[in-house]
Amino acid sequence: MPIKPTKKEPVQKAKGMHDILPKEYLLRKKFVEKAAAIAFFYGFKPVRTPILEKEELFTTTLGETTDIVEKEMYNLKTKGGDKLVLRPEGTAPMTRLYIEHGLHTKPQPVMLYYEGSFFRHENPQKGRRREFEQLGLEILGETDPITDATIIKTFLVILEEAAGLKPITLRINSVGCKNCRKAYLKELTTYLRKKSSYLCKNCNRRIKTNPLRILDCKEESCAKIKEEAPQIINYLCDPCKNHFKETLEVLDSSEIPYYIDHYLVRGLDYYSRTAFELTIEDDSLVLVGGGRYDSLAKMLGGKDIPAVGAALGVDRVIEKMKEKGKDDLEKKKPKVFFIQLGNEAKFKSLKILEILRKAKIPVRHSLTKNSMRGQLNLAGKTKAPYALIFGQKESLDNSIIVKNVETASQETVPLSNLAEYLKKKL
Ligand code: HAM
Numbered sequence: 021m022p023i024k025p026t027k028k029e030p031v032q033k034a035k036g037m038h039d040i041l042p043k044e045y046l047l048r049k050k051f052v053e054k055a056a057a058i059a060f061f062y063g064f065k066p067v068r069t070p071i072l073e074k075e076e077l078f079t080t081t082l083g084e085t086t087d088i089v090e091k092e093m094y095n096l097k098t099k100g101g102d103k104l105v106l107r108p109e110g111t112a113p114m115t116r117l118y119i120e121h122g123l124h125t126k127p128q129p130v131m132l133y134y135e136g137s138f139f140r141h142e143n144p145q146k147g148r149r150r151e152f153e154q155l156g157l158e159i160l161g162e163t164d165p166i167t168d169a170t171i172i173k174t175f176l177v178i179l180e181e182a183a184g185l186k187p188i189t190l191r192i193n194s195v196g197c198k199n200c201r202k203a204y205l206k207e208l209t210t211y212l213r214k215k216s217s218y219l220c221k222n223c224n225r226r227i228k229t230n231p232l233r234i235l236d237c238k239e240e241s242c243a244k245i246k247e248e249a250p251q252i253i254n255y256l257c258d259p260c261k262n263h264f265k266e267t268l269e270v271l272d273s274s275e276i277p278y279y280i281d282h283y284l285v286r287g288l289d290y291y292s293r294t295a296f297e298l299t300i301e302d303d304s305l306v307l308v309g310g311g312r313y314d315s316l317a318k319m320l321g322g323k324d325i326p327a328v329g330a331a332l333g334v335d336r337v338i339e340k341m342k343e344k345g346k347d348d349l350e351k352k353k354p355k356v357f358f359i360q361l362g363n364e365a366k367f368k369s370l371k372i373l374e375i376l377r378k379a380k381i382p383v384r385h386s387l388t389k390n391s392m393r394g395q396l397n398l399a400g401k402t403k404a405p406y407a408l409i410f411g412q413k414e415s416l417d418n419s420i421i422v423k424n425v426e427t428a429s430q431e432t433v434p435l436s437n438l439a440e441y442l443k444k445k446l
Contacts, residue, residue: 036142036150038335047347048153048338052135054182055155055332062174064133064157069113071137072096075103081112081319083289085229092140106139110156111290111313111329112320118160119322128161135334147305147336158329160317165267168294168312168328169274175298175308175330176276183337184346185300185307190276192296193284194264195232196256198315204255205231215245235283251282263293290316294328300340307340308332355446357399358385361392361411368415372408372435379439381446383408399425406445408438 033039040048056066075095082089094106107113114132117123123130135155142148157174159167172190179185196204212219212227212234219227220239227234235246256264271278278296286295286309295311310330317325341347358373360366369387376383384402389395399407409421409430420438422445423430433441 034150036144038149038151043349044338046349047341048334050349051182051338051341052155052334055178056133056135058177058182059133059157059174062131062170064131064174066133066135067114067117068134068136069107069110069117071107072104073107073113073116075105077112077116077320078105078108081115081290081316082109083230085226085233086288087142088140088288092142094139094141108138108140109288110134110136110138110154110331111158111288112316114156114158114329115160115313115316115320115322115325115327118325119317119320124161124325129167130160132156132158132160134158147333147339149335153334154331155334156329156331158327160325160327162328163263163314163326165263165270165294168267169270169276171310171328171330172271172296172298173274173276175310175332178332179298179300179307179337183341185337185340185344187301188307189299189301190271190278190296191281191284191299192268192271192278192294193281194253194256194260194267194293195285195291195295195311196252196260197292200255200257200260201252204250204252207250207255208232211249212245218242218245230289232285233287235285236287246283249283253280253282260293267294286311290319296330300344303340305336305340306333307336352382354382354384354402354404356381356383356406356408356442357395357402357404358383358408359392359395359399359410360385360387361390361409362415364412365410365415366390369410372410372420372438375435375438376442379443381439381442406442 078093079089088108093108096104098104114134118130136153137151138154139151141150144150157171159171176188179188209227209231212231216224216227218241219234220237220242223234223237223242234242235249237243284295284297290313291311292314293312297306298308299306308330312328314324314326316327317323356376360369366387373383373385384404386395386398405425407423407425409423414420418435419432420435421430422433422441
């Protein structure tokens with residue numbers, strides 16, 4: 021039946037989603053491979069969790085009044101009635117995996133690496149996608165501040181060496197624990213109430229529901245109010261103060277420069293003690309965010325498991341690499357260009373390519389082109405030093421012409437000897 025012409029717009033991808041074309045695909049692959057190698061060196065072991073998780077995994081851990089739980093989760097109900105969500109982040113799934121697989125019985129700490137797609141129904145804008153890729157590191161089962169510093173150091177090396185992004189700024193704070201935060205929240209709420217007429221509508225609501233998040237508001241008027249807000253550092257209990265002090269000491273000894281940001285809080289409720297973010301210079305786009313989350317396992321019904329981690333936004337890093345001209349990929353030049361002439365030869369082309377693939381000889385070809393000229397033009401563009409010419413005669417003789425492109429000298433070689441012959445030449 022003939023296809024009817026239609027005026028309908030072609031179907032496009034859903035809002036906030038992205039296609040990745042070959043050039044960027046290769047850039048991402050190379051970055052992720054280098055990042056993974058750095059993480060493995062520091063002792064992280066790769067794991068993978070499902071993209072769909074039970075809704076309660078996130079509602080019980082991220083905080084009822086966080087943006088993610090309030091409005092950003094992609095929920096779905098299965099035919100059987102299960103409430104599932106597309107995972108919005110990786111820390112709760114990693115903690116679930118640790119408990120579910122009894123990793124507390126293994127030597128501690130357990131160091132995990134993961135990479136993959138995450139989903140948040142946010143307003144798409146620069147650096148904010150609805151499907152985005154994160155590369156995460158988590159160290160579970162240990163309170164020692166050396167683990168906080170290990171997470172920071174590994175991500176610094178990843179940004180500097182795998183992405184070529186320098187200089188990186190580390191902003192760090194301690195958000196205390198649930199004990200010392202109580203007194204701080206009381207003081208902060210009193211202060212914010214007094215200033216409520218200057219706060220945005222959202223923050224006015226947050227005074228009651230989640231005052232800490234007001235410190236993270238990007239509205240100009242709220243940011244101003246933050247400047248004189250009480251600082252959590254003055255309310256830390258002794259164990260939290262000592263933990264923060266020791267974390268900074270490890271950073272000093274490791275010659276990792278940092279900037280203490282007394283108002284740095286993170287957008288998720290599970291954090292305790294260390295909270296940190298990495299940006300390039302003083303850019304506002306956070307490339308890596310993370311911290312300690314010693315109470316998360318208990319929220320999931322496990323026992324207390326001290327843990328620290330962070331996640332890197334791969335999409336943001338790739339955009340920065342492009343902006344800074346760090347997106348050049350070394351192109352491997354092919355050694356050989358394969359030319360076929362006539363149907364007889366064309367039909368046997370895949371057999372010849374297989375000989376080359378098995379011999380690990382990189383080859384370019386254009387099997388859909390039939391003219392010698394068209395194929396020679398392409399061969400010239402690839403700058404391959406050798407052209408293989410396979411015509412009707414060669415196809416009948418089970419041979420092939422190997423032509424040195426520069427000297428124009430050529431030799432006919434039996435197919436049975438082609439791999440050996442080329443290996444000697446290349
Ligand atoms: P997060 O700050 O929500 O933390 O995300 C970490 C990083 O993921 C961000 O700094 C950013 O680079 C990237 N990212 C987040 N949302 C988007 C988005 N919509 N589009 C593009 N990139 C995005 C977490 O997710 C925690 N689980 C990190 C963590 C691990 N904390 C402890 N362990």
